[in-house]
Every structure is written in C-alpha cells, then in structure tokens.
Amino acid sequence: MTEPVTPKIRTSAKAVILHNGHVLLMRANWDDQDCYFLPGGGQHPGETLGDAVRREVDEETGLTVTVERLLWLREYIGAHHDHPVREATTHRIEAIFLCTPTSDPDQLGGHAEDEVQTGLEWVPLGKVPALSLLPRAIRQPIASLAEAPAAPDSYLGDVA
Template identity: 85%
Template sequence: MTEPATPEIRTSAKAVILHEGQVLLMRANWDDQECYFLPGGGQHPGESLGDAVRREVDEETGLTITVERLLWLREYIGANHDRPVLEAKTHRIEAIFLCTPTSDPHQLGGHAQDDAQTGLEWVPLGKVPDLNLLPHAIRQPIADLAETRPAPDSYLGDVA
C-alpha cells in the first residue's frame, strides 16, 4: 500500500497596501476566471517574511513599501477544500501585512510579474467585498480597514 504524499508547506507574504482609502490589487486571469489577488508571493529560504513581502511587491508592482504590521495569518490546506484530490499536496501559510507605499503610488509596473497577472488596480476599500478577490475570506476584513475598529483575530485558520 502506498502512503499518501506528504504536503510540502509553502510560506509566503502578501501585502495590503493602502493609499488614500484604496488598496492595491493585482488583476489576474487564474483558473479560467477574472479575479484579483493581493501582491506578494513565496518566501525564499533565509529570507524574513518582511523582506519577502517587500521583494515580491517590488517585483510585481514596482513599488517600494513600508511594512507596518502583521494583519492576518492564513492557512490553506488543499485537501480540506473544493478540490481535495487535485490539491491533496497543497499546504500554504500566508502572512498578510499592512503596508504603505514609500515610492510614487501612481508609478506602477513590476519587473517580474506573475504569469497570471493582467494588471494592477487601486480599488476603494468599500468596493472590495463585491470583487472576486481570492481568497474570498479576506474581502470583508480588508474592507473593514476603512473603519476604526478593534483589530480582529490575526489567525484566519484554514480558509479558501
């Protein structure tokens, strides 16, 4: 009997970049759908999560940023969601940071964009819940950043 494959855990850092009541999102065509993602990506061995998010944002957007604080920690264990067989080996941990741009927020254009990326867009926080922003579980928490309220729990758990 063959043992089930052990998932490799992939860590990444994502950025919620806020400027004048808007958040910067990556437009993408992924899995046959038009959608949005937060800028960011995989952490390299020996790289801090803060350095990873700064590098990834520069690569994908051309912006330099200041990392303000950790907002949320998200897990995604593929076997627990929509495509358990296809994603049985998928296990991601994402640190999602609140960031502010330190370079001109209107000069966008990364030098190493993701293959699925089709553009960048500043979106008013109030419009985020209506977007196909993936994962869906972060739409309302991002929109809530427009209001002054106590910080929600930082650990989002295993969510799709």
C-alpha cells in the first residue's frame, strides 16, 4: 500500500514591478518551454513577505524596490492541476506585491539568478496577456494595472 503524500506548504513573495507603463518579467526556460515569471521567490523563516520580495528582486534582477502594497494572494496546489502525480507534494502560497524601482531600472542583472532564468525584460503592460507568463491567471490582472493601478487586493485562489 502506498503511503499518502503530504505536501509541505511553501510561502513566497513575487513582485509586479512597474515603470513607465512596463512590467519587469524574468525570461525563463521551464519544463522545456520558453516562458516568463514574475521576479520573486521563497520566504525564509523569520523574514517578512515584504523583506522576502525585496531580497528576491535584488538577487534576481539587481534592482532595489519599494513595496507599495499587496495586489493578490495566490495558491497553487499541484495535485489539482496539469501534473497531479508529479506535483502531488507541491503547495505554494504566493503573495504578489506591487513594487516600484528605487534603483536605476535600466541597470539589470542579479547576483543569484534562478537556474531556469534566461534574462530580464521590461514588457509593455498591454502585451502581457499574449505572453507565455506563468501562472496564466495573472496575465490579465497585470495588464489591467495600466488602466486601474488602484485595483483592490484580492485572493486569486488555487490557480495555475
């Protein structure tokens, strides 16, 4: 008899960094596909989510940012999505923050990039819905920040 799988919950912080109508995205090659992700990553024990997003953005992009506010809270429970067996132990909770750069936005280059990261790109907000940005559920909400930067905070739920 197979033992039931118990996922460990991983908390992380992601950044929607806006500058002049563009959002900073991390280009990546993940699961043999070229795609984009928001900068950010795992929270360390004893670290606030705000501190985690600032640290991760610095590591992956070289930017220092001001955390403006929480935009969305997203969960991802792997057993509910495309690869339920392979991701049976995956359960992530991501706090997605609106951030603005406080260092030169043209000087990009992190010192601890993710292994899947292939580059960084400032993308016009209007082009975000057509990108292979993961998770798919945040494409339109990010693009809508061009018209309504003061959108209310929301819980996105368990989305891919």
